[in-house]
Amino acid sequence: xxxFGPGSLSTPTATTSVSGISExxxxxxxTTGTATNRVVTPAGLNxxxxxxxxxxxxxxxxxxxxxLTGVLAATAGSNSAPSIHFGDSDSGIFGGTNTxxxxxxxxxxxxxxxxxxxxxxxxxxxxxxxxxxxFHVNSGATNECARFESSDTEVTIELKETTGTATLKSRxxxxxxxxxxxxxxxxxxxxxxxxLTSSRAVGGNTNKLFQIETNDATAGIAITxxxxxxxxxxxxxxxxxxTSNGGTTIVQDxxxxxxxNFSGADGTDLLSEAAKIEAFVDGTPGANDMPGRLVFSTTxxxxx
Numbered sequence: 143x144x145x146f147g148p149g150s151l152s153t154p155t156a157t158t159s160v161s162g163i164s165e166x167x168x169x170x171x172x173t174t175g176t177a178t179n180r181v182v183t184p185a186g187l188n189x190x191x192x193x194x195x196x197x198x199x200x201x202x203x204x205x206x207x208x209x210l211t212g213v214l215a216a217t218a219g220s221n222s223a224p225s226i227h228f229g230d231s232d233s234g235i236f237g238g239t240n241t242x243x244x245x246x247x248x249x250x251x252x253x254x255x256x257x258x259x260x261x262x263x264x265x266x267x268x269x270x271x272x273x274x275x276x277f278h279v280n281s282g283a284t285n286e287c288a289r290f291e292s293s294d295t296e297v298t299i300e301l302k303e304t305t306g307t308a309t310l311k312s313r314x315x316x317x318x319x320x321x322x323x324x325x326x327x328x329x330x331x332x333x334x335x336x337x338l339t340s341s342r343a344v345g346g347n348t349n350k351l352f353q354i355e356t357n358d359a360t361a362g363i364a365i366t367x368x369x370x371x372x373x374x375x376x377x378x379x380x381x382x383x384x385t386s387n388g389g390t391t392i393v394q395d396x397x398x399x400x401x402x403n404f405s406g407a408d409g410t411d412l413l414s415e416a417a418k419i420e421a422f423v424d425g426t427p428g429a430n431d432m433p434g435r436l437v438f439s440t441t442x443x444x445x446x
Contacts, residue, residue: 221245344412345403379421397423399434416441 167180169189219225219236227234232248240256267273269280365375379400383391425433
């Protein structure tokens with residue numbers, strides 16, 4: 143092209159309506175979007191990708207695999223429309239203020255709060271997909287169904303009925319009851335109490351490990367043996383001089399082997415004995431050799 147005389151040659155910038163010479167945009171113009179009429183180069187496209195990575199995540203997730211770095215935020219959602227689901231729009235994960243919940247079929251099944259407490263609104267099954275009760279444990283082939291352990295010195299199990307008139311609460315003991323009230327408990331000293339809320343001494347100054355108390359004819363222990371033999375039920379008393387449970391240290395002459403007390407309330411307590419039956423070692427014992435005697439005792443009138 144030759145130009146004679148004063149003058150100039152100009153070419154209009156290319157736009158969507160005017161043809162002209164296309165100019166290349168710089169990386170900065172591409173990433174900031176300031177150049178609306180320049181052509182983007184491969185280097186510019188790469189600059190956009192790098193800029194997005196620097197302001198969002200350093201790695202883009204592939205269709206399969208990959209690792210997401212940074213924080214992924216989602217809306218709270220609800221049990222009918224979880225914010226995260228896996229193809230089933232009403233089954234997945236949703237959240238709230240300091241809570242995370244799981245939903246299935248539009249129903250909340252489990253909620254975890256900021257105190258580490260887990261709430262199951264209906265039934266919890268362990269080893270079973272269809273729990274029949276509020277807490278259903280199916281051990282399968284193992285012998286142990288449940289175990290309660292604590293790093294502290296106290297393990298508390300509470301059975302509480304809220305629909306009846308009685309409210310059962312426990313601390314460091316194990317209680318059994320129904321809507322009529324408490325039926326039995328194992329207290330903090332390992333005593334089994336039936337009809338009692340606290341143990342008391344009967345026929346002596348020690349509180350026995352097994353105590354039954356009631357105001358009707360059920361005050362008793364029934365032991366029945368059903369077998370086609372000539373032997374009946376038994377109540378066995380044992381004694382050894384061992385200092386720990388399970389020991390077999392030999393007893394000595396005149397050691398008491400067992401005792402049955404008969405006591406009556408004297409207006410103050412039940413410690414006074416009216417009569418008793420005792421069994422003693424009556425001689426020198428040895429292997430498969432245990433001589434004994436029975437002593438029947440009563441209390442005279444006016445005596446203790």
